[in-house]
Amino acid sequence: MALPPLGSVFWGARPVTTLVNRLQVRESTSAKHLTTPGPTDDELAEVMRAAVAVPEHGGIRPWRFLVVREAAQRRLSDVFVEDLLADSPDASETEIAKRRDGPLRSPLLIVVAVSPREHPKVPEVEQVVAGGLSAFVLQSCFHDMGYGAVWVTGNPAYSPRVKAALGLAPTDHIVGFVHVGTRGPDAPPTPRKARPDPTAFLAEWTGPTETVES
Ligand SMILES: Cc1cc2nc3c(=O)[nH]c(=O)nc-3n(C[C@H](O)[C@H](O)[C@H](O)COP(=O)(O)O)c2cc1C
Secondary structure, eight states, rough: OOOOTTTOOOEEEEEEEEEHHHHTTOOOOOOGGSSSOOOOOHHHHHHHHHHSSSOGGGGGOOOEEEEEEEEHHHHHHHHHHHHHHOOOOOOOOHHHHHHHHGSSSSEEEEEEEOOOOSSSSSSHHHHHHHHHHHHHHHHHHHHHHOOEEEOOOOOOOGOHHHHHHHHHHHTTTTEEEEEEEOOOTTTTSSSSSOOOOGGGOOOOOOOOOOOOOO
């Protein structure tokens, strides 16, 4: 798939020409709007080089990426349903269908996991953050290539049974399931979302808050 050249995407009248602009206008595509074709193996390989270039403390490289496609998506779908029924034997047909549909909704599913390691200077939270960064880079790179993508979790991400089926340890973390595909004809045009005003979250810190002596 040809990459949209920088400068060919517009946000209002403003051309999106830099990484900053790209990130300002990035949007997820709901998995229900993702269709074939998925990325090629070459595109996946290219994106993976970016996913492992994220900031990461201690050279631990705690991330794991599991590519799940086609028949494997159907197997994972069965795992999701078995997991639901193990917890909720009386789950309704609607709940079962929703759970079954989870892994099937895109031509490419990437499970992003973190296998944390004991490290004297790098607490587990930092390792999970690094995994989250790699999931974001994956999603953003596919977006940049013109694909749609969305990062989801849900109960299966926290299930020891699902982790075991994926070959992960109970102490590993599934930081997300990243769905990727071609944006279908009914996908809403992007960019369209109003983003929050960053100033609402931004303050300039100039020193410790004065404490009043009692
Ligand atoms: C760790 C994580 C887990 C998420 N899990 C879900 C999820 O299970 N279902 C969902 O609809 N969105 C989930 N989201 C949010 C979507 O990925 C997406 O960001 C959200 O729909 C807003 O769309 P936007 O990215 O275009 O702003 C998750 C996001 C993160 C970072």
